Amino acid sequence: MRVLIVEDESRIAKRVERMTRDILGNTLQSLTHINTLQEALTFIENNPLDLLLLDLNLNGEDGFELLTTAVSESFHTIVISAYKDQAILAFEYGVLDFVPKPFDRDRLEKAFNRRMRKEKLETQVKYLAVKQRQRIQLIPVDEVLYIKGAGTYTELFLSGGKKELHDKSLERLEQLLSPTFERIHKSYLVKISEVKGIIVNSGSKYMAELKNGAFIPVGRTRYKEIKAKWF
Structure with missing residues (x-):
């Protein structure tokens, strides 16, 4: 370290x-x-x-x-x-x-x-700081709908269709964010309140439908736990 x-x-x-x-x-x-x-x-x-x-x-x-x-x-x-x-x-x-x-x-x-x-914090994070053109922008966590892992980086998908890149990995952001965000796939964190439903496709492939119309994958091993917790 x-x-x-x-x-x-x-x-x-x-x-x-x-x-x-x-x-x-x-x-x-x-x-x-x-x-x-x-x-x-x-x-x-x-x-x-x-x-x-x-x-x-x-x-x-x-x-x-x-x-x-x-x-x-x-x-x-x-x-x-x-x-x-x-x-x-x-x-x-x-x-x-x-x-x-x-x-x-x-x-x-x-x-x-x-x-x-890798335990979550009890105190709620209100902002995620991202780099924008040589300056730091504080993004309110309330605007974050879901987060996608992109190697050592992450993509923040925000309300209004905006997207920002964060230097922290998905694992490190998962530590910081409150339980209102759930790890539903190895590459995705999603705000629970934004999930409209879970769709089961052929071949036991699961997708989470969000309120904004986006679809993101749900890990097969996570499906039963998520279904029991949310629905």
Whole structure:
């Protein structure tokens, strides 16, 4: 795993680094510490990452400027901050976890384990950040009808027929989104409320018909569970 720590207090950064090495062990491929906002933005632009550990106050600079960029990337972000009142907003932007300062090793390990277990969040994400012409656009989750996996990327299909590309994989978005989205196929997540019905075609092939007229495949192994849950 490739990890970036963005923290302006050297003492805390060293503590996070020590705990990270201890928790991840041999799975840690690289660990970098940066203490300024601009350096972090440049590093993210030029280096592949799996996880960002981010403080929200960087020498008086607002870490949310970096957070908005980070959540549009392929990796997950864990915020480590003393500003507990910003936790809800951070979750709404799409962070994997918010670790309040002061913290211990167990709390940080819990945040790492959330990524490894691929469990869903209890706090609802309200936006998905996507890159648009050198800027970041926050897409309200309410506008997302379904999501299609496209290799390491995903395609967001939105109300009004719009479509956006997201850098996160389907698996990572599934972790962030609330249970209102269901994995109905290896390549599709769909908002449950948008499903009009399930169509059974010849050869035991299943399709979900959406309210907007779209049809998306339903995995054979998922059909019985989905039918029992929705209909």
